[in-house]
Amino acid sequence: MSTISRExxxxxxxxxxxxxxxxxxxxFAGQLDVILESMKTLAEVDTDGVQPTSQAVPLVNVxxxxxxxxxxxxxxxxxxxxxxxxxxxxxxxxxDEEA
Amino acid sequence: MSKLNTYEDxxxxxxxxxxxxxxxxxxxRTKMFCGCSTTFGGEPNTQVCxxxxxxxxxxxxxxxxxxxxxxxIGLALNCSIAEWTRFARKNYFYPDMPKNFQTTQYExxxxxxxxxxxxxxxxxxxxxxxxxxxxxxxxxxxxVGGATGRIHGATESLVDYNRAGIPLVEIVTKxxxxxxxxxxxxxxxxxxxxxxxxxxxxxxxxxxxxGSMRCDxxxxxxxxxxxWGTRTETxxxxxxxxxxRAVRHEVRRQSALLDEGIKxxxxxxxxxxxTGETSPGRSKEExxxxxxxxxxxxxxxxxxREWVEELRASLPEPPRQRRERLQAEWSLADKEMQSVVNxxxxxxxxxxxxxxxxxxxxxxxxxxxxxxxxxxxxxELGALQITPAxxxxxxxxxxxGRLNDKLARQVIDGVLVGEGSPAEVAQKRGLxxxxxxxxLEAAVDEAIAANPAVxxxxxxxxxxxxxxxxxAVMKATKGQADAGSVRQIILDKLAG
Numbered sequence: 001m002s003t004i005s006r007e008x009x010x011x012x013x014x015x016x017x018x019x020x021x022x023x024x025x026x027x028f029a030g031q032l033d034v035i036l037e038s039m040k041t042l043a044e045v046d047t048d049g050v051q052p053t054s055q056a057v058p059l060v061n062v063x064x065x066x067x068x069x070x071x072x073x074x075x076x077x078x079x080x081x082x083x084x085x086x087x088x089x090x091x092x093x094x095x096d097e098e099a
Numbered sequence: 100m101s102k103l104n105t106y107e108d109x110x111x112x113x114x115x116x117x118x119x120x121x122x123x124x125x126x127x128r129t130k131m132f133c134g135c136s137t138t139f140g141g142e143p144n145t146q147v148c149x150x151x152x153x154x155x156x157x158x159x160x161x162x163x164x165x166x167x168x169x170x171x172i173g174l175a176l177n178c179s180i181a182e183w184t185r186f187a188r189k190n191y192f193y194p195d196m197p198k199n200f201q202t203t204q205y206e207x208x209x210x211x212x213x214x215x216x217x218x219x220x221x222x223x224x225x226x227x228x229x230x231x232x233x234x235x236x237x238x239x240x241x242x243v244g245g246a247t248g249r250i251h252g253a254t255e256s257l258v259d260y261n262r263a264g265i266p267l268v269e270i271v272t273k274x275x276x277x278x279x280x281x282x283x284x285x286x287x288x289x290x291x292x293x294x295x296x297x298x299x300x301x302x303x304x305x306x307x308x309x310g311s312m313r314c315d316x317x318x319x320x321x322x323x324x325x326x327w328g329t330r331t332e333t334x335x336x337x338x339x340x341x342x343x344r345a346v347r348h349e350v351r352r353q354s355a356l357l358d359e360g361i362k363x364x365x366x367x368x369x370x371x372x373x374t375g376e377t378s379p380g381r382s383k384e385e386x387x388x389x390x391x392x393x394x395x396x397x398x399x400x401x402x403x404r405e406w407v408e409e410l411r412a413s414l415p416e417p418p419r420q421r422r423e424r425l426q427a428e429w430s431l432a433d434k435e436m437q438s439v440v441n442x443x444x445x446x447x448x449x450x451x452x453x454x455x456x457x458x459x460x461x462x463x464x465x466x467x468x469x470x471x472x473x474x475x476x477x478x479e480l481g482a483l484q485i486t487p488a489x490x491x492x493x494x495x496x497x498x499x500g501r502l503n504d505k506l507a508r509q510v511i512d513g514v515l516v517g518e519g520s521p522a523e524v525a526q527k528r529g530l531x532x533x534x535x536x537x538x539l540e541a542a543v544d545e546a547i548a549a550n551p552a553v554x555x556x557x558x559x560x561x562x563x564x565x566x567x568x569x570x571a572v573m574k575a576t577k578g579q580a581d582a583g584s585v586r587q588i589i590l591d592k593l594a595g
Contacts, residue, residue, distance in 0.1 A: 015388055017192045054185065054393030062398035066127050066164035069134025069148070077147045077260075080154060087143040088257035091194040093242055 003036040004029060102355040106347055109320075109354035110280040116327050117275040117282050117346065118317035119226075121293060123268045123303050124236060124310070125168050130264035131235045132159030132202065132397070139309075143259035151264035153198035159396055161186075165266035166209070168302035169233045170402060170410050172268055173210025175296050175417065176228050180407045184209050186233075186394040194258050195237035203234035203269075205391040209402075215296070216419065217288035218437075219281050226289045227273040238263035268303075274317075274327070282318075283346040290314055290342050291443060295418040307338050308482065314342055316370075318349040320357060328353075329363040333377050335370045338479060339443065344375040352377065418445075425449065429458040435466075442470050442480050450487030451494075460494040461487075468508055472515065485514045493521040505578050506530045533580045536588075539572070542580070543588050546571040557593045565589050 009029045013020040020028065071077075074087060081089040130137055133150035149157035170180055187205035213228035238260040270293065278285040294305045294312060305312040314337070319330035331353070336345045348370075353363055367380040416424075422445060426436040429448070439445055444465040451461035465480065469490070473480045493510060496502040502510060502525065513524030525531055533539055546568045547554045556564040565586055572585045 011388070015190075015192065015390075054395055055399065056395075057398070059398040060401045062160060063163035063166065064134070064160040066129050066162055067134060068129050068136045071135045071146050071148050072152075074142070074145050077144050077152060080152065085257055088241065088259050089144070089194070089197075091256050091258060093254045093256045 002029065002033045003040070004032050102359075103348075103351040104354045104358065106280075106351055109350045110282075112322070113320035113350070113354050113357065114276065114323055115278060115282040115346070115350050116319045116321065116330070117272075117278060117286055118330065119272045119275075119286060119289060119342075120315040120317070120332075121270045121290065122236075122313045122315075123172075123270065123297055123305060124312070125165050125266040125268060126303050126311075127162055127164045127168070127266055129162055131162055131165055131233070131266040132264060133157075135261075135264065137265050141261050144261065146261040147263070151197075152260060159202065161397060161400070162266060165233060166400065166402070167410060168266070168300070169209050169231060169268050170407060171300050171302060171414065172270070172297060173213065173231045174407070174411050175300055175414055176210070176213035176215060176231060176270070176293075178210035178213030178228060178231055180210055180402055181207060181400075182404075183207065183399065183401050185399040186397045187391045188394050189234075189389045189391055191389055194256055195240050196263060197238070197260060201234060201237065202394055202397070204232035205393075208232035209400075215289055215292050217285065217292050219284045219288050221433075221437075222281075224275070224278065224285050224288070226275055226285070229271045229273045231268060231270050234267050234269060236262050236265040236267040276327070282350065283343040286316065286346045287339050287343040291339055291440075292418065294339075295445075299415050299418050299421070301415075308479075310337070313337060316342060316345045316349070318346055318353070319363070320350065320353045328357070329365050331363065331366055331368050331377070333368045333370050334380065335372075337370075337372070340477075340479065341370055341372060341375075345370045345377060348376050429462060431462065435462070438466055442466060442473075444470075444480055447481060447487050447490075451490045454488040454491035456491040456494045460497075461490065464490050464494065468511060472511070483515060484517060485511065489514055489521055496521060496525065500581055500584075501525070501531055503532055503578075503581050506532065531579065533576050539576070539580060539585060539588055540592075542572045542575045543568070543585065543592060545575065547589075547592065554593055557589070562590065 006025050006029045009025055009032060010020065013025075013028075078084045078087070078089065083090040127137060129135060130146075130151055133148050135146045135148050135151055138146070150159050173180055184204065184207045186202050188200040189203045189205070190200045192199050208230040210231035211229070213231070215226045215228065217224050217226060238258050239262050241257040241259070243255060243257060272289070275285065275289075294307075297303050297312075298305050303311055307313070313335075316333045316336050317330045318333070319328035321328045331349060333345045333349060336342050349368075356363060368377040369380050370377050422436065422440065425445065426433075429436075429452075431439065439448060439462065442465065444462075447465050448458070448461045451465065452458050456464075469483060469485065470480060473483055476483075493502070493507055493514075496510075497504070497507055506525070509528065509530050510521050510524045513519070513528055514521055518524045518527060549571065550568060553564050553567045557568070568589050569582055569585050572589075573580055573582065
């Protein structure tokens with residue numbers, strides 16, 4: 001019994017807006033299954049009496065003051081994008097949704 | 100085009116249940132998790148950095164001022180403030196966020212369990228608050244394509260991330276049943292009260308027309324006594340008037356479907372400002388799969404009780420209490436004050452008085468002539484192009500006898516279309532009361548000569564007949580005379 005189904009992979013691909021062929025679905029489901037199976041090893045650790053945490057560093061209340069800092073020069077900011085037009089990032093429009 | 104019931108039929112057969120989600124952009128100087136400026140209107144992508152662009156390795160740090168503002172909002176809404184709270188990632192893939200997630204709060208919001216009291220039609224309603232949490236705003240996308248002619252044959256989006264990362268507070272109500280036919284008014288009253296509360300805190304300019312306050316309206320219908328129905332969520336509701344219209348429209352639309360035995364589907368709808376209708380957006384089933392998980396890059400927060408109490412002590416007079424005080428100061432009856440509140444005129448009137456007008460005059464202008472203008476234009480009162488200081492100036496001109504009411508209304512015409520201050524408009528349009536006594540006396544003489552029978556009556560003591568002559572003089576002076584002065588001149592001339 002695999003940990004992740006082909007349907008779940010298809011669903012995740014859709015959420016991530018990835019186009020995945022049927023062959024790829026089979027391949028990814030198999031590969032993800034291996035990864036998830038390996039991660040299951042962690043479930044064998046006895047965690048009775050251990051507080052759940054989402055962080056490795058025991059810090060609380062780390063804040064910054066509301067002081068403006070320089071932003072990136074625009075050209076540098078735009079350089080990281082796939083394409084630009086009129087100082088904006090240009091991306092394919094997602095057709096099935098309204099902004 | 101969907102079929103609609105009349106509103107009266109709809110609320111006679113069904114009971115609405117409301118819910119409101121409101122997003123408020125905080126006016127901190129910097130973004131939620133980085134030091135980029137939040138100034139509105141900057142050139143595209145000039146207020147971005149590795150953190151808000153999610154470049155590899157960048158680490159967010161929470162803005163203390165935004166946390167404080169959110170706690171203040173929570174306290175003002177009678178919420179309890181979490182002793183332990185953290186951020187979460189809401190994962191979705193859409194180009195308005197470069198990170199492919201939005202940093203928000205999920206199971207542990209900063210504030211929970213509060214309420215807002217409103218009064219509608221003399222009846223009190225308590226709108227319960229489920230949660231108040233802090234998140235970040237998204238970037239602005241501009242959709243362009245062949246249809247716009249800007250880029251031939253292309254269908255794409257252009258993104259400006261200046262807004263991405265600006266602190267955004269989300270305030271979610273619990274479902275509000277029991278409003279009956281007053282659902283639209285209760286919704287509006289709540290959003291108005293919320294806006295006034297947040298504005299009084301000075302943490303946001305809460306301007307719906309500029310998008311610093313945005314509202315989603317949830318609505319379902321059920322038959323009396325039956326279980327609550329399936330709700331729709333209407334987005335893009337960007338004015339107080341639209342809140343009311345959106346509720347009204349959904350009540351009419353949903354009831355027509357339910358009458359035909361059609362099930363309401365849980366979906367996001369979009370409010371169309373032009374028609375006052377809602378149109379379907381994406382359906383919820385896929386979109387809600389956000390795979391939230393705790394944000395590992397931000398430290399958890401434990402707001403100390405001392406901090407919370409310090410913030411509580413800094414809260415200003417609550418707007419509701421303030422309104423009661425002002426009502427007494429302005430000597431208004433409950434009904435009049437309610438009109439002031441409904442017209443969203445409290446601050447406008449207060450500012451007008453501060454600019455020198457008597458309270459009765461300030462109330463008269465904003466509730467009378469200016470409300471009428473706003474209605475005609477389909478605008479909010481505050482959106483009219485006249486300032487409280489200008490209204491006070493106008494009233495000053497009336498008090499000085501330089502304008503009568505009719506001329507004052509013509510001056511308003513000019514101010515509203517941007518011709519300048521009341522004094523400037525009066526000068527440019529030549530709108531001043533004729534105070535030249537010689538000219539008035541000549542006009543009165545003419546009127547008497549033209550109406551000898553009326554003049555005789557007045558000589559005989561029938562002062563009420565003076566109206567005819569006053570009318571003639573006003574006509575001759577194109578309304579630019581002070582009726583009181585004219586009357587006095589007439590009576591003086593025809594005395595004895």
